[in-house]
Amino acid sequence: MLDALLSGASQLFTLGTILTMLVGVVAGVIAAAIPGFTITMAIVLTLPLTFAMPPLQGVATMLAVYVGGYTGGMISAALLGIPGTPSAVATTFDAYPMARNGQPGRALAIGIWASFFGALISTVVLIIAAPPLALIAVKLGAWEYFSLIIFAMTVVASLVGKSMLKGLMTGCLGLLIATVGTDPMMGEPRFSFDLQLLANGFPFLVVLIGVFAVSQLLQEVEDADQIKQGKQLISANVNFRPMDAMRETIARPLNLIRSSLVGVFIGAVPGAGGSIANLLAYDQAKRASKNPDSFGTGTPEGVVASESGNSATSGGGLIPMIALGIPGSAVDAVLMASLMVHGVGVGPRLILDHGDIVYGMFMAMMLAAGMVLVVCLFSMRWFLRVTEVPRSIIVPVVLVCCVIGAFALNNRATDIYLLLCVGIVGYLLSKLDYPLAPLVLGVILGPIAETNLRRALMSNEDWTLFFTRPISLALLILALISIILALRYRFKANKRKLSQT
Amino acid sequence: MSPRDSSSTARSTDRASAIAHIALNGILALFFIYLFVRAGSLPESAWEPLGAGTFPRLILGLLILLNLALVAKEVPRIASSASLPDGLIRQWLWNHRLALGVLALFGTYTLTVPLLGFRLASFLFLMLVQGLLGARRPRALLIALVIALLFSVGIHALFQNVFSISLPRGMFD
Numbered sequence: 001m002l003d004a005l006l007s008g009a010s011q012l013f014t015l016g017t018i019l020t021m022l023v024g025v026v027a028g029v030i031a032a033a034i035p036g037f038t039i040t041m042a043i044v045l046t047l048p049l050t051f052a053m054p055p056l057q058g059v060a061t062m063l064a065v066y067v068g069g070y071t072g073g074m075i076s077a078a079l080l081g082i083p084g085t086p087s088a089v090a091t092t093f094d095a096y097p098m099a100r101n102g103q104p105g106r107a108l109a110i111g112i113w114a115s116f117f118g119a120l121i122s123t124v125v126l127i128i129a130a131p132p133l134a135l136i137a138v139k140l141g142a143w144e145y146f147s148l149i150i151f152a153m154t155v156v157a158s159l160v161g162k163s164m165l166k167g168l169m170t171g172c173l174g175l176l177i178a179t180v181g182t183d184p185m186m187g188e189p190r191f192s193f194d195l196q197l198l199a200n201g202f203p204f205l206v207v208l209i210g211v212f213a214v215s216q217l218l219q220e221v222e223d224a225d226q227i228k229q230g231k232q233l234i235s236a237n238v239n240f241r242p243m244d245a246m247r248e249t250i251a252r253p254l255n256l257i258r259s260s261l262v263g264v265f266i267g268a269v270p271g272a273g274g275s276i277a278n279l280l281a282y283d284q285a286k287r288a289s290k291n292p293d294s295f296g297t298g299t300p301e302g303v304v305a306s307e308s309g310n311s312a313t314s315g316g317g318l319i320p321m322i323a324l325g326i327p328g329s330a331v332d333a334v335l336m337a338s339l340m341v342h343g344v345g346v347g348p349r350l351i352l353d354h355g356d357i358v359y360g361m362f363m364a365m366m367l368a369a370g371m372v373l374v375v376c377l378f379s380m381r382w383f384l385r386v387t388e389v390p391r392s393i394i395v396p397v398v399l400v401c402c403v404i405g406a407f408a409l410n411n412r413a414t415d416i417y418l419l420l421c422v423g424i425v426g427y428l429l430s431k432l433d434y435p436l437a438p439l440v441l442g443v444i445l446g447p448i449a450e451t452n453l454r455r456a457l458m459s460n461e462d463w464t465l466f467f468t469r470p471i472s473l474a475l476l477i478l479a480l481i482s483i484i485l486a487l488r489y490r491f492k493a494n495k496r497k498l499s500q501t
Numbered sequence: 502m503s504p505r506d507s508s509s510t511a512r513s514t515d516r517a518s519a520i521a522h523i524a525l526n527g528i529l530a531l532f533f534i535y536l537f538v539r540a541g542s543l544p545e546s547a548w549e550p551l552g553a554g555t556f557p558r559l560i561l562g563l564l565i566l567l568n569l570a571l572v573a574k575e576v577p578r579i580a581s582s583a584s585l586p587d588g589l590i591r592q593w594l595w596n597h598r599l600a601l602g603v604l605a606l607f608g609t610y611t612l613t614v615p616l617l618g619f620r621l622a623s624f625l626f627l628m629l630v631q632g633l634l635g636a637r638r639p640r641a642l643l644i645a646l647v648i649a650l651l652f653s654v655g656i657h658a659l660f661q662n663v664f665s666i667s668l669p670r671g672m673f674d
Contacts, residue, residue, distance in 0.1 A: 108571050168567055172563050175560045183543075186552075191536060222600045366555055390635075392633065395630065395634065396630035399607055399649050400626065400627060400653075403610070403614065404668065407614075407619075420608055423606070432525065450556040453556065457551055458548060458549050459549070461550050484613065495502075
């Protein structure tokens with residue numbers, strides 16, 4: 001083990017590797033900060049550039065893009081209220097109100113530190129617990145997956161805002177949107193009305209940027225007086241005090257550790273990932289908080305939970321890949337491909353046959369987390385200048401970025417038309433006070449829920465298996481507890497409001 | 502505005518919001534009932550107990566119930582609120598003129614990107630939206646021109662030459 005560790009370190013700590021990692025971190029942060037551009041896109045674009053590099057340098061550069069991307073997604077979430085990547089949806093709930101309240105620097109600094117600690121904790125868990133966690137993750141059959149998704153859906157209770165009915169409606173609308181296109185099991189077209197536009201369904205990214213970016217940007221230009229005066233998105237004296245933010249972040253150790261562990265676990269489950277982890281971590285933090293009403297108004301608790309939760313999935317995602325050779329997400333599949341291009345066979349024997357590369361990857365994760373921290377802390381003052389740009393410039397520029405993101409995803413012009421349709425629906429719903437986050441959650445979870453429900457019943461028609469398989473039962477009990485606690489909280493809040501009036 | 506006026510405005514806004522909710526959920530409920538019926542004709546499979554239509558029908562059933570519940574919740578609000586003053590819709594449209602203007606330009610932009618190509622469509626969109634949102638004086642127009650060129654021609658060149666991704670070309674390319 002020591003030989004492999006030293007060999008990995010000697011390959012990693014070279015000038016060439018550190019330089020390409022640094023470029024990767026900067027590229028990952030910038031790509032993820034632009035709405036419509038995902039970490040997966042950035043990683044895929046990096047892959048061909050790593051072919052000429054030695055195996056560890058190539059994979060370390062891609063890990064740097066990966067870790068950088070999880071932090072970068074927070075920048076537009078905090079400053080524009082638009083999640084830069086799907087994993088930053090929950091960051092908009094508190095980082096954006098905090099920025100609107102005149103503290104954009106505080107929101108970004110807390111997010112950066114939370115991301116750093118999340119990535120660090122996940123790497124430690126990755127090193128210690130990769131084999132046992134991977135074994136649990138692969139034991140999950142279709143029954144357990146379906147129950148896990150039921151549990152994840154209970155998060156809706158935390159995202160519904162003032163009206164449970166409206167939140168449930170948008171959540172179900174998201175589930176319905178996900179059913180448009182080709183049926184996942186039989187390949188039958190559903191609700192496409194023989195239109196080319198709907199034949200491929202609604203890609204998740206198009207729904208995300210349509211719902212959040214387009215509707216958010218249209219709301220920014222509603223006030224004609226503010227636009228005439230050339231008002232910026234956020235009018236504030238930008239103070240960026242990273243050390244104060246660090247103290248604020250580590251003053252919440254329970255939230256940090258809980259959210260990171262949620263991120264690691266969700267990351268380790270193949271097919272889940274950062275887009276679910278940030279919402280689950282936020283939900284758990286809200287439920288555990290002594291002051292849950294402060295969530296959604298700009299509380300640091302919410303920023304810490306979302307950012308540590310999504311960054312921790314980077315380490316969690318590597319667990320099944322390193323321990324078993326199973327990619328947990330598209331990003332992990334690309335990482336695997338980069339190793340295989342160099343002739344490194346990825347599978348259960350990876351750690352035995354190429355220990356130097358595996359330990360090198362562990363160290364690369366830690367190094368990348370440190371680099372992201374340093375790069376972000378030094379560059380954030382420039383990113384904060386976004387707040388000084390007038391709305392008349394930022395709104396059309398971000399809309400163009402959204403169109404590029406929607407098109408570049410699949411090189412399909414029809415996705416641009418879908419973006420427009422989703423944007424109009426999102427704007428209409430937000431004007432009528434319907435929460436949009438449950439809709440996005442529905443689109444993420446819908447296909448996983450349907451596929452696993454049908455797969456489970458296809459292999460055995462017995463419905464009781466959902467309740468008799470131990471892990472599935474445990475997840476369903478957790479879901480039930482989660483619903484009871486949410487209803488109890490709402491009941492108490494209503495009672496409190498009534499007694500106050 | 503006197504307290505009585507502001508209370509009357511709030512009550513008529515309440516009525517407008519209730520009508521909007523009822524209209525939205527009513528239309529959606531009808532549309533979802535149509536989809537529910539249509540999903541019934543989706544094929545079953547010999548290999549699995551649930552066919553292609555079961556899961557969507559489950560969701561559609563839930564959605565119809567939720568839409569009806571939302572309609573039922575909003576109906577009493579109409580009874581207890583003041584009638585809508587004349588010109589409320591005109592006022593709303595006027596208040597939202599910029600957002601609706603940007604939305605119209607964005608709609609035109611998304612529809613014309615495949616036709617005009619990314620560079621030309623983006624350039625025109627960026628210039629027009631910046632103009633609509635206040636870039637009228639020479640200095641502001643110059644900044645708008647630089648931004649429009651950078652995010653149309655510049656971005657196109659970046660994607661073409663660095664990422665090897667071809668953005669829509671259109672009939673003039």
